[in-house]
Amino acid sequence: MAQMRRTIFLTLFIVSFTLPYRAMAQGTLHFNHKSTNGSFAVQLWSFRDDFSKDVAGTLRRVRELGFREVELAGTYGMTAGQFRKELDKAGLKAISMHIEYATARDKIDEVIKDARILGVRDVGVPWIRSPFTKSDCLAAIAVFNRAGRKLAAAGLRFFYHLHGYEFVNDENGKGTLFDLLMAKTDRRYVYLQLDTYHVAYPGQDPVELLKKYPRRFISIHLKDLRKDTVGDDSGDYQEAAEVPIGQGKINWLELLKTARRQGIRRYILEHETSTVWLEIKESLNYLKTVYF
Numbered sequence: 001m002a003q004m005r006r007t008i009f010l011t012l013f014i015v016s017f018t019l020p021y022r023a024m025a026q027g028t029l030h031f032n033h034k035s036t037n038g039s040f041a042v043q044l045w046s047f048r049d050d051f052s053k054d055v056a057g058t059l060r061r062v063r064e065l066g067f068r069e070v071e072l073a074g075t076y077g078m079t080a081g082q083f084r085k086e087l088d089k090a091g092l093k094a095i096s097m098h099i100e101y102a103t104a105r106d107k108i109d110e111v112i113k114d115a116r117i118l119g120v121r122d123v124g125v126p127w128i129r130s131p132f133t134k135s136d137c138l139a140a141i142a143v144f145n146r147a148g149r150k151l152a153a154a155g156l157r158f159f160y161h162l163h164g165y166e167f168v169n170d171e172n173g174k175g176t177l178f179d180l181l182m183a184k185t186d187r188r189y190v191y192l193q194l195d196t197y198h199v200a201y202p203g204q205d206p207v208e209l210l211k212k213y214p215r216r217f218i219s220i221h222l223k224d225l226r227k228d229t230v231g232d233d234s235g236d237y238q239e240a241a242e243v244p245i246g247q248g249k250i251n252w253l254e255l256l257k258t259a260r261r262q263g264i265r266r267y268i269l270e271h272e273t274s275t276v277w278l279e280i281k282e283s284l285n286y287l288k289t290v291y292f
Helices: 002-027 044-051 055-064 080-090 102-104 108-118 134-153 179-184 196-201 206-212 253-261 276-291
Strands: 040-043 069-072 092-096 122-125 158-161 190-195 217-222 266-269
Touching: 040 044, 044 055, 044 069, 044 108, 044 276, 055 080, 080 108, 080 253, 092 108, 092 266, 102 108, 102 122, 102 134, 108 122, 108 134, 134 179, 134 190, 158 217, 190 196, 190 206, 196 206, 196 217, 206 253, 217 253, 253 276, 266 276
Parallel strands: 040 069, 040 266, 069 092, 092 122, 122 158, 158 190, 190 217, 217 266
Antiparallel strands: none
C-alpha cells in the first residue's frame, strides 16, 4: 500500500510539473487563477460615454460581461465615497486608478484619501503632454519620484502609463526620453503600466520593452493594433487602428508568457472604439483561448 501511494504521488507530481510546459509548446498558456485573481480587469474609461448617462446601469453591464475588477479613470461627478458605493452594489472591486499629471504634482494628499476610500492600491498618471521634450521628461521625473515616495508611505504604489510620445530621441543624450525616464525615476517608488497599443503604435515591441526593463512594470493595458498600421510618436489614439485583441499585430502568447515570468499579475482590457461592448466580448473570448 505504501509503495502504491508513493507511485501515485510521483505520477501526479510529474504530470503537474510537465503540463504547463506542454501547454506552452502547443501554443496555449495556462495561468493559475489564484496568482492572477481569477480574471481580467477592465479600464472603465472604455465606457465613458455610457457613464455620462447612467453610472449604476453601466457598472451593472460591466459586471455582466464577467468582470470583477476594474481600473478607474474618474468618478463621473460623484465623490469617491459615492462611487465606491456604486461599485459595491455592482459587485466590482477597483484595483487601480488613473489621475491627472497636475493632480499627482499638486494634490497627492487628496489622492491618497480618495484611493483609500475607493479601495485601490495602485495610482497612476496616464498622460503628461505631447509633443514631449527633455525638459518635460525631467520635470515628470521629479514629480513621479515625489508622488511615489508619498504614496509608498501611505501603503500605495505609483505608476506611469506609457502613451507613446516618450519614445522620441533624448536630445543630447543616449536612447529615448523613455530610457531617461527609466534611468532617473526611483525604482523603489515608481512603477510602469505598459499599454500595448501605445507602445506598438510608434513602432516599439511590447515584449522587447518588458525584457529590456524587467520588474519595472506592474500591469498591462491590453489593446491590439491593426497589422497594417503605420503610427508615430504623437501619443494619439486612432479608432481605425484598433482591432479586437487577437486580430492585430501584437504577439499575445509571447507577451503574456514574458509578463508572467516577470511576475506581472494585473491585465487590464481597454477599448476606446464606438463599438466597445462588442469588441470587449470578442477580446475576452480570444484571451481565454491563450490565457487560461
